[in-house]
Amino acid sequence: MKKTIIAFTAAVATSLPFVGQASAETYKVKQGDSLWEISKEYNVSVADIKEWNGLTTETIYPNQELVVSEKIKYTIKSGDTLSSIADQFGVTVSSLKSANNLTSDLIFAGDVLIIDQAAKEERTVEKKVNKPVVQQETTTNDKNTASANKTSTYAANEKSLKNEEATSSSPKEENSSNQTVSKQEVQARETATKAQEDNGAKDAGETITMEATAYSLVGNKTANGTVLTKDSKVVSVDPSVIPLGSKVYIEGYGTYTAADTGSAIRGKKIDIHMPTEQDAIQFGRKQVKVTIK
CATH class of the missing domain: 3.10.350.10 (LysM domain)
Structure with missing residues (x-):
């Protein structure tokens, strides 16, 4: 080809x-x-x-x-x-x-x-700062806490804001363009980081929901050298999520060995080996529960 x-x-x-x-x-x-x-x-x-x-x-x-x-x-x-x-x-x-x-x-x-x-699939939408955001001063009878509630303005490239961070009522951090960002953006970034960590290697005994497809390559060798037969119970995985050599139980289909990889198999995706091409085509694409043994 x-x-x-x-x-x-x-x-x-x-x-x-x-x-x-x-x-x-x-x-x-x-x-x-x-x-x-x-x-x-x-x-x-x-x-x-x-x-x-x-x-x-x-x-x-x-x-x-x-x-x-x-x-x-x-x-x-x-x-x-x-x-x-x-x-x-x-x-x-x-x-x-x-x-x-x-x-x-x-x-x-x-x-x-x-x-x-x-x-x-891993993208987390983040809010952008398009204009200054002003927080109104909070009235209080306690003079000792007045400075902690004073008005704080979020604006780009104002170094003076760094001196107000300790007394501002809303957390701030600087992005790569020297803009200050809101608490909501900080939380969005933390969510994105957590999502990336969730795609990391899973522990034995853990059950995760994955997207499954199927293939059939009888007579070919897998990534770890296994020669595929019609009876091979082999699944292609992302080794960063499921280590090669692991035994996995796929709900509704049984126990398979993680013995193969593929360029399209990344994150929470698996590709199940089938006896024939027709079996693989009929399988299509679906969500399955996978338990790492």
Whole structure:
């Protein structure tokens, strides 16, 4: 199969909300191809390809261009920031930094960033400070506590606010643009951090709800070297969530061994090996409860 990269711009790809240039990995369908064969070539699921391309059936046609990867390459333009790019693609700044091995928010026009659309599932919407927020002074008869309730104004780039933090009635912290942010934003960031921690490795005996798809590759080897047969009770996992070699119980399906991985299997996702391709297609995509033994 021939792999290609097709460039999309805002004028021709309205589904991608950006102004600069970006590209996604695509595959040009040939006579005799099937979604199943293409999904295995790119190590993704049939359901993913259908979702990325807006397909409602598994019918495809020769010369049809199919998006086969969750990752998009974006060329940074003058005036871009990590925050603005994250907003354009519906991902988080932290996911951009992680996908591109960035240690700071500094970026340069002309450089290329990898946008991992899978990170959209982890995005927590944060409120933005668009104008100063003023808290009214609280009247009190106790002169000793008057300073703790005085009016505090949240504004960008005012160093004097740092001296008022100890007496302000609302917590403040500075973001990367030297703006002060509200208590609600602090809580939103804490929620986002907790969501990322929740995707970490799970303890034995813990039951979690995961998104499941299925595949069938009888005769092939898994990530840990297991040769797959029709009777193989193997599941593909994200090792950062379920370590390879773990035994997992999938409610309604039985006990499987975490012996395989896949580029589309990240976070709370699993891909269950089935005896035949037809069994995998019929399984589709569903939510299941998984217990790590």
